[in-house]
Structures are given as C-alpha cells and as structure tokens.
Amino acid sequence: MNATSGGFRFNFSQDAKFLVVSPELSSRLVLTCERVDLRNCSANADTLVVNNVGDLRFGRNSFIYCGPQVNVRVVSIRRKISIRIRRDGRLGEMGCKFFSRKQRFLEGDESSCGKLGEGRMEKVRRRRRRDEIRAVILKLSHGFSQIIGGRRIAPGLFPYLAQLDMTKSSGQHTTCSGSLISDSWVLTAAVSFQTRRRFSFMLQETS
DSSP: OBOSEEEEEEESSSOEEEEEEOSOTTEEEEEEEOOEEETTOOSSSOOEEEETTOOTTOOTTEEEEOEEEEOOEEEOSSSEEEEEEOOOTTOOEEEEEEEEEEOOOOSSOTTSSSOOOHHHHHHHHHHHHHHHHHHHHHHHHTTTOSOSSOOOOOTTSSTTEEEEEEEETTSOEEEEEEEEOSSSOEEOOGGGGTTEEEEEEEESOOO
C-alpha cells in the first residue's frame, strides 16, 4: 500500500504480509490498530509482528505483540512499516489506520548530531546560551580568581599568613603565599624563588 494516510482491515484466516509505504521521502509513518486479544501467542507462535523499517524479513527492529487486549501503535524509523500475521482461527478481523508525518530537518547545520526537529534544536540552543551566561556570571562573581571555594575572612584572623610579591627575570610580576614562622622567617614553596629577581612581603592585609 502506497499512500500518505488510510486504513485497512485483515483477518487471521491465513498467513500474510503487508507493506505500507509513504510516497513522501522525508516522512515517517504512524500506525495504530484496534485492540486484539493475543493471549495464546508465544515466541514460536508470533501471531502479529510489526517492523518499523519495512523489513519483510522481519529481522531487526521487529516487534512481537502478545497478550490480552494488545494495543498496536508504531512509528516508523523511515517511511515504511511492514506487518506479518500468522494464521489463527480463533481470531477475527483487525483494523489499522496510518498516516505520514513530515520530518523537519535542520538546514546548514552539519555539525548537529542526527537530524533534530527545529523545536528540539531551539531548546538545545537556549540551554547552551544559559550555560554560557552562567559561566560568565561565575567568573565575574569570583573576580576571575583561581581560588575555588574560597571566602573572605575577618581582618587579623590569620596574622601569620604572608603574601609574596615577586618579579621574574623576564620582568613579569607574580604572587605566592607563605607563613610567618618567626620574627624574621617566612616559609614558602621553593618553586616560588625560581627565576625571581626581586620579592617583597605583605603581612596583616585583608585585600
């Protein structure tokens, strides 16, 4: 059957296969069928099988329907759906309806992963913008500091902490930290004095 929408009925008096195809290339098919009682089926007696890529061999992407009051609703991956029924004299007729749904593709966005609809892609764009704004706010609130999770302290709370202002041999200024361990000694990392020419100490400052 080749159509964008329609319906059909069949019975389970004999084995049969159906192929429904939409003539629209970039579309998907939506298939819905009446409820049917398939409580006597099994993996070896698959009375009703639907394949959402239109594979008449019914390999991958095949769905076996089994159980009481089965409700069939399938959306195809491409524009084809195939149906296979096996003979079961205990079952009567079954009706199905289908319609094609146009797929919306992104234009000029080859870097996108898959083919997302415009609505979904707009949500992705909004989430990216929100994350970028949050990153900027985070940088501004921390003053572009490299200290993670730090907080201001009361003046004089840690009087032994020292700030070392240093000048490299290249003329670049940098800062290290240290601890006052006596009246005339400040303990700091040895790497702080590599390629440094001048340095000074700052104690009991709060900024």
